[in-house]
Amino acid sequence: MVRKMGVYAVLAYVIYGLFFYWYLFHFADSSLPFEYQGTKADPATFLNGRELMLSEEYSKIRNLLFFLSTPFEWLFYFLILLFGFSKAFKSWAESSSKYKLLQTAIYLIWLSFFAFLATLPLSYISYNLSKTYNISTQTFASWMKEELIDFWINYGTLMIIVPVLYWLMKKSVKRWWLYAWILSVPFTLFMMFLQPVIIDPLYNDFYPLKNKELETKILTLADKAKIPAEHVFEVNMSKETNSLNAYVSGIGSNARIVLWDTTLNKLSDDQILFIMAHEICHYIENHIYIGIALYLLFSLFGLYLTYRIMNWMIARYGKELKIPDVKDIRSLPLFFMIISMLLFASSPLSNLISRYEETRADRYAINMTQNPEAAITSFQELTRSGLTQVNPPLLVKIFRYSHPTMLERISMLEEFEVQQRK
Incomplete structure (x- = not known):
């Protein structure tokens, strides 16, 4: 059997x-x-x-x-x-x-x-x-x-x-x-x-976004959405992948905005701002x-x-x-x-x-x-x-x-x- x-x-x-x-x-x-x-x-x-x-x-x-x-x-x-x-x-x-x-x-x-x-x-x-x-x-x-x-x-x-x-x-x-x-x-x-x-x-190294001009633009969007994030984080994903990504993670005081460095390398500021506005919506709509x-x-x-x-x-x-x-x-x-x-x-x-x-x-x-x-x-x-x-x-x-x-x-x-x- x-x-x-x-x-x-x-x-x-x-x-x-x-x-x-x-x-x-x-x-x-x-x-x-x-x-x-x-x-x-x-x-x-x-x-x-x-x-x-x-x-x-x-x-x-x-x-x-x-x-x-x-x-x-x-x-x-x-x-x-x-x-x-x-x-x-x-x-x-x-x-x-x-x-x-x-x-x-x-x-x-x-x-x-x-x-x-x-x-x-x-x-x-x-x-x-x-x-x-x-x-x-x-x-x-x-x-x-x-x-x-x-x-x-x-x-x-x-x-x-x-x-x-x-x-x-x-x-x-x-x-x-x-x-x-x-x-x-x-x-x-x-x-x-x-x-x-x-x-x-x-898994990866996270650090504050190096492009301060872009960080200011992103934080301006985040501020409109009342996201409690003081910094945008960059993660070194280029050593692992050619794919692109960005996200808002965590809850409460640990909420953070994260961009893959591949996204920063391949997309313009306007394209990145659209992607970040998308991620911000996830936050404001809970x-x-x-x-x-x-x-x-x-x-x-x-x-x-x-x-x-x-x-x-x-x-x-x-x-x-x-x-x-x-x-x-x-x-x-x-x-x-x-x-x-x-x-x-x-x-x-x-x-x-x-x-x-x-x-x-x-x-x-x-x-x-x-x-x-x-x-x-x-x-x-x-x-x-x-x-x-x-x-x-x-x-x-x-x-x-x-x-x-x-x-x-x-x-x-x-x-x-x-x-x-x-």
């Missing part, structure tokens, strides 16, 4: 992968509708032939990697349970220490290490793809350093969450999911507060706080569904999965697998909400700056630097795009430009 379940799981993953390969490379059509051809949203008007070809190639492969990566995690956790690795990790932990907390730490290091090794090849393929298409400028050593930073941050976070989670499971068999959610609220807010000043600097609230709401339903699904699966397949009880730490891979599945299933809705907020931010930015030419050319440069598809396939948009497509964004700006001329 165990071998049969393993074969079926691998076969299901292979069929799933073949479907998305066929969909992305042979079925989906990313060409522009006739009415948009020749407009400023048409990549043929601002990309050369080689850039057009590379954009299509890179996007297809990158999208395939996305659709393969998340279900691969499910397969990994399922096989870890099915072939007794989770049981073995617990046995090793118990034989290594008599203290419960240390046993949990040992179990987690084994599970985290195996998960790291299993997902590293796909991560490397993604990194190598970006290097091949000149998106990434990062050295292998720098990339590996960030992978290891991710590993230890994730491990440290799990060492906070997992002991509390399983303590709650033992204390309240029927309500652990609710108590876990209640504790997650202050933890989430605390991590959001720490993110810009503690976690982000582990999109950060709305996002936190929605995340907490989704996590409440997610934890409840996880509770129900875990109980059902262990009652029905506990013997095959080597899990005697939900509150046994051997069930942790099952917990991770279900959470990952629910996140993937909910991504179309969360992306839809995000695209709505991003559309509002685009409209706010163009109304604030009144410079459609700078806005349009900034999106065209974003497309070029990231080799982004202007009109991605439907499933890619639904599952991947937290922002409107470039076709939608540039077309909206062109409509504003036409209205402005009247």
Whole structure:
């Protein structure tokens, strides 16, 4: 039975992968509708032939990697349970220490290490793809350093969450999911507060914007929006990527405006001001706080569904999965697998909400700056630097795009430009 379940799981993953390969490379059509051809949203008007070809190639492969990566995690956790690795990790932990907390730490290091090794090849393929298409400028050593930073941050976070989670499971068999959610609220807010000043600097160097004239212009926009930021920060992303980005991060007194140095190097002041006005809208319309609230709401339903699904699966397949009880730490891979599945299933809705907020931010930015030419050319440069598809396939948009497509964004700006001329 165990071998049969393993074969079926691998076969299901292979069929799933073949479907998305066929969909992305042979079925989906990313060409522009006739009415948009020749407009400023048409990549043929601002990309050369080689850039057009590379954009299509890179996007297809990158999208395939996305659709393969998340279900691969499910397969990994399922096989870890099915072939007794989770049981073995617990046995090793118990034989290594008599203290419960240390046993949990040992179990987690084994599970985290195996998960790291299993997902590293796909991560490397993604990194190598970006290097091949000149998106990434990062050295292998720098990339590996960030992978290891991710590993230890994730491990440290799990060492906070997992002991509390399983303590709650033992204390309240029927309500652990609710108590876990209640504790997650202050933890989430605390991590959001720490993110810009503690976690982000582990990856890159942040420093005040060197261009003081541009900083003054940005802070003038920020002041109109009542953003409590005294400085604009620059981050040295050019050592890692040729892509462009800017954002407002943090909450409360830790809120900060951040520009990638690639953005500063490739865009004019007017283009940057449009992008910053877009980011400012997120702040003044409380999109950060709305996002936190929605995340907490989704996590409440997610934890409840996880509770129900875990109980059902262990009652029905506990013997095959080597899990005697939900509150046994051997069930942790099952917990991770279900959470990952629910996140993937909910991504179309969360992306839809995000695209709505991003559309509002685009409209706010163009109304604030009144410079459609700078806005349009900034999106065209974003497309070029990231080799982004202007009109991605439907499933890619639904599952991947937290922002409107470039076709939608540039077309909206062109409509504003036409209205402005009247």
